[in-house]
Amino acid sequence: xxxxxxxxxxxxxxxxxxxxxxxxxxxxxxxxxxxxxxxxxxxxxxxxxxxxxxxxxxxxxxxxxxxxxxxxxxxxxxxxxxxxxxxxxxxxxxxxxxxxxxxxxxxxxxxxxxxxxxxxxx
Amino acid sequence: xxxxxxxxxxxxxxxxxxxxxxxxxxxxxxxxxxxxxxxxxxxxxxxxxxxxxxxxxxxxxxxxxxxxxxxxxxxxxxxxxxxxxxxxxxxxxxxxxxxxxxxxxxxxxxx
Numbered sequence: 001x002x003x004x005x006x007x008x009x010x011x012x013x014x015x016x017x018x019x020x021x022x023x024x025x026x027x028x029x030x031x032x033x034x035x036x037x038x039x040x041x042x043x044x045x046x047x048x049x050x051x052x053x054x055x056x057x058x059x060x061x062x063x064x065x066x067x068x069x070x071x072x073x074x075x076x077x078x079x080x081x082x083x084x085x086x087x088x089x090x091x092x093x094x095x096x097x098x099x100x101x102x103x104x105x106x107x108x109x110x111x112x113x114x115x116x117x118x119x120x121x122x
Numbered sequence: 123x124x125x126x127x128x129x130x131x132x133x134x135x136x137x138x139x140x141x142x143x144x145x146x147x148x149x150x151x152x153x154x155x156x157x158x159x160x161x162x163x164x165x166x167x168x169x170x171x172x173x174x175x176x177x178x179x180x181x182x183x184x185x186x187x188x189x190x191x192x193x194x195x196x197x198x199x200x201x202x203x204x205x206x207x208x209x210x211x212x213x214x215x216x217x218x219x220x221x222x223x224x225x226x227x228x229x230x231x232x233x
Contacts, residue, residue: 044227046221108172109167112168113166115166
């Protein structure tokens with residue numbers, strides 16, 4: 001499976017960030033969770049949330065009020081929306097896959113997309 | 123709050139030497155949910171080890187993972203030039219009030 005993120009690159013404070021992760025090489029019906037992670041020099045790697053192709057979602061409690069995940073099975077993509085952005089949301093945003101049912105075996109994030117840089121600045 | 127602390131922050135070694143990286147958890151971790159990743163500049167993290175000690179597909183056997191409870195180790199037996207990178211440990215699981223995945227701060231292995 002391959003994942004590719006895309007986004008606006010630059011947006012202004014208080015705006016809403018919308019990022020897309022397109023995945024290929026595997027059936028959308030497979031039992032997978034599509035994760036979003038971000039990385040910034042100041043805070044390192046931070047897990048944002050994950051969505052299953054069934055629509056089940058889990059969020060990082062620290063971002064739950066601002067983050068929204070969705071999945072478009074027809075177009076093999078996941079979308080992350082983050083509202084009320086500030087400079088602290090400046091980061092490289094990644095999507096990554098985790099296998100469904102992994103909690104009974106071993107959960108890990110593999111593979112990752114190449115990431116997309118988002119800068120929040122006026 | 124669940125925390126993964128990696129040490130050292132930077133490891134300066136030469137090709138052919140052995141690298142030992144530490145990951146310490148603030149609470150007991152299920153070994154099957156502890157993984158290690160390699161990240162090179164400008165690239166996404168790549169899975170190396172899952173389940174604390176199992177190598178991911180295509181990972182050379184000079185990489186090995188061990189540990190249990192709160193202390194985990196990634197060992198690179200003989201460093202090759204391509205191994206100089208940043209390494210992260212990651213834990214899955216936790217309470218409903220914590221993130222599902224928690225990341226360590228990373229260890230940079232430099233020449």
